[in-house]
């Protein structure tokens with residue numbers, strides 16, 4: 001790694017490296033992905049597909065996708081997260097899921113190009129300059145016409161609305177950490193991580209080799225979902 005390179009492991013979010021936090025993660029934040037699997041099937045995910053989940057976390061999506069496609073790769077920069085996925089892969093007796101340490105900037109792919117790259121709530125760990133580099137790498141992993149399905153905390157408002165939008169979001173956070181992300185956790189996210197504006201992320205996606213086929217913003221304007229196709 002060059003001395004100017006971004007250290008993904010050091011910016012993974014300290015909680016994601018903590019085995020106790022990881023053990024409790026699914027109950028706290030593991031929202032189901034069944035609807036997304038259906039959406040991905042409509043976009044071409046099939047029994048012949050290679051599927052990569054970047055920032056797979058505890059593997060909620062990777063384990064579900066294993067029932068649908070040929071090869072599933074769960075990649076994450078956190079050894080604790082990967083250990084958890086590995087444990088579940090063994091418990092479920094899955095033979096088509098690989099756990100690989102690596103992130104947007106470091107994941108090294110072996111084998112046929114990927115049909116679908118999926119990523120939920122992980123890209124915001126990179127500052128925008130590095131998002132550009134990471135997204136270009138994602139495009140490089142995909143087959144032409146391959147799908148990048150991206151969900152993240154993305155702000156679809158302007159700076160003039162920031163005070164109101166963020167306060168409104170934080171005010172609705174649960175009090176107990178077991179019930180979801182608390183106000184203090186969300187405040188840390190806004191202060192210390194790199195969620196960006198939708199109107200900056202979208203040109204970045206286009207510039208790095210994608211056509212945005214669909215974009216959806218949550219009512220809070222804090223979450224976004226993109227279906228992108230490699231040009």
Ligand SMILES: C[S@@+](CC[C@H](N)C(=O)[O-])C[C@H]1O[C@@H](n2cnc3c(N)ncnc32)[C@H](O)[C@@H]1O
Nearest residue numbers: 008012016055056057078103104120121122125
């Ligand atoms: C909030 S969790 C989301 C996990 C999972 N995708 C989900 O939706 O439940 C964020 C994940 O991104 C991982 N992560 C952090 N930095 C990353 C990077 N640069 N590249 C890939 N994954 C990263 C963390 O280790 C963590 O597992």
